[in-house]
Amino acid sequence: MVWFWAACWLLVSGLASFATWTYLRGLRGDAGPDAGPFPPVLVLLPIRALDEAEVGDARACLVALQVQDYPGPWRCVLAFEDGRDLAFPVASAADPARFSVLMAGPGQGRSQKVQNLLVALATRRAEETVVVTLDVDTRPPPSWLTELTRPLRAGKAEIAGGYRWMLPEDLPSRLAAIADRAPATFARPRFLNLLWGGSTAITAKALAALPIETVWQGAMSDCLSLTRAAHRAGMPPWTPRRVLVPSPVRHTWRSLFAFARRQLLLTRIYAPLAWACLGVGLVLPVIAVAWLGVAALRGDLVAIAALAAGIALQQGRASMRAEIARRVLPPADAAAVISALPGDRLLMPVAHLAQLGIFLASALGKEVRWRGRRYAIEAPDATAILAEDQARG
Numbered sequence: 001m002v003w004f005w006a007a008c009w010l011l012v013s014g015l016a017s018f019a020t021w022t023y024l025r026g027l028r029g030d031a032g033p034d035a036g037p038f039p040p041v042l043v044l045l046p047i048r049a050l051d052e053a054e055v056g057d058a059r060a061c062l063v064a065l066q067v068q069d070y071p072g073p074w075r076c077v078l079a080f081e082d083g084r085d086l087a088f089p090v091a092s093a094a095d096p097a098r099f100s101v102l103m104a105g106p107g108q109g110r111s112q113k114v115q116n117l118l119v120a121l122a123t124r125r126a127e128e129t130v131v132v133t134l135d136v137d138t139r140p141p142p143s144w145l146t147e148l149t150r151p152l153r154a155g156k157a158e159i160a161g162g163y164r165w166m167l168p169e170d171l172p173s174r175l176a177a178i179a180d181r182a183p184a185t186f187a188r189p190r191f192l193n194l195l196w197g198g199s200t201a202i203t204a205k206a207l208a209a210l211p212i213e214t215v216w217q218g219a220m221s222d223c224l225s226l227t228r229a230a231h232r233a234g235m236p237p238w239t240p241r242r243v244l245v246p247s248p249v250r251h252t253w254r255s256l257f258a259f260a261r262r263q264l265l266l267t268r269i270y271a272p273l274a275w276a277c278l279g280v281g282l283v284l285p286v287i288a289v290a291w292l293g294v295a296a297l298r299g300d301l302v303a304i305a306a307l308a309a310g311i312a313l314q315q316g317r318a319s320m321r322a323e324i325a326r327r328v329l330p331p332a333d334a335a336a337v338i339s340a341l342p343g344d345r346l347l348m349p350v351a352h353l354a355q356l357g358i359f360l361a362s363a364l365g366k367e368v369r370w371r372g373r374r375y376a377i378e379a380p381d382a383t384a385i386l387a388e389d390q391a392r393g
Contacts, residue, residue, distance in 0.1 A: 008285075016317060017313045040127050041073070044121060044131065044132065046113045050086075053250065079117065079120040080104065110219055123253070133197050135197065137248065158203045159226070165328075174343075179272050190238065275362075320329075
């Protein structure tokens with residue numbers, strides 16, 4: 001059994017290391033000249049701020065959007081539920097030549113984010129052949145819009161999706177960031193790609209073929225419902241490796257559990273194969289290390305060697321991810337990631353165990369809390385709003 005668990009431990013660790021190395025290696029060929037074309041782009045930015053920190057996030061996001069280097073025309077629709085939102089004054093002060101504000105009204109049978117996106121999408125003009133979604137708690141670097149749309153403009157795909165790079169502000173967020181770097185830097189075949197709504201681009205052709213209004217009609221998750229529809233339509237998403245968007249995060253232990261469980265529960269409902277694969281990747285190493293640890297204490301040389309090799313691979317992945325951050329993130333954010341690396345190396349096992357516990361919690365239930373509301377996800381295309389559990393300004 002020692003050989004079996006040693007093989008399991010090294011197989012999972014080796015696969016994760018190879019995928020991370022492949023991601024890093026692929027960055028060398030991703031930043032060549034971009035000759036266009038550069039068609040008009042519509043950016044959809046749903047907003048719901050519940051405290052002053054989130055208002056600050058919205059302000060920083062709009063500042064970052066102002067300096068995008070995309071050579072073609074683009075505009076952004078800021079979509080709120082109503083004018084009571086705390087971030088509404090910030091949005092109202094944005095440059096009207098670039099930003100417009102609309103009120104989507106309350107969602108019925110879908111999440112408020114999806115409601116905001118649907119109403120904003122209805123403003124698309126015929127010449128806007130690319131639609132992009134963005135999350136308001138991100139700080140997209142100047143090259144974000146150009147790099148995200150590049151695969152679509154080059155004819156490589158009809159849908160492309162980047163991912164976030166969490167920048168933690170506290171210990172719970174730091175554990176979340178460490179765990180989140182694995183999917184962020186895991187190179188995989190397109191048929192396994194999942195979209196993240198904080199950085200997604202889709203062509204007008206794909207919007208019509210899906211069609212997106214039907215896909216989002218009763219959805220809780222904009223990105224996972226779009227992922228599901230895209231794969232079924234034979235349009236697997238492209239993942240541009242340079243689109244890792246800085247995303248400041250702050251959590252209490254309670255909010256961390258709620259956030260992570262919601263993400264994993266949504267994955268279970270919309271992408272059960274991906275959820276199951278993640279479970280294998282979380283459970284197998286823990287069982288293997290426990291078994292090998294006992295054998296190592298008894299002096300088993302195979303167990304000792306396997307544990308040492310697995311730990312070396314784990315630490316190698318941490319170094320590779322720091323190098324990815326250096327190549328992709330803005331210099332100040334990359335420097336923060338690299339300076340935190342020694343502590344992150346020690347916290348990696350803790351983050352893994354925390355993620356495993358939350359994964360097991362996501363196996364049960366259909367209710368989630370998100371942006372001040374409670375929802376029940378009856379099916380991928382059927383969402384019920386149960387209650388509003390937080391007062392708004």
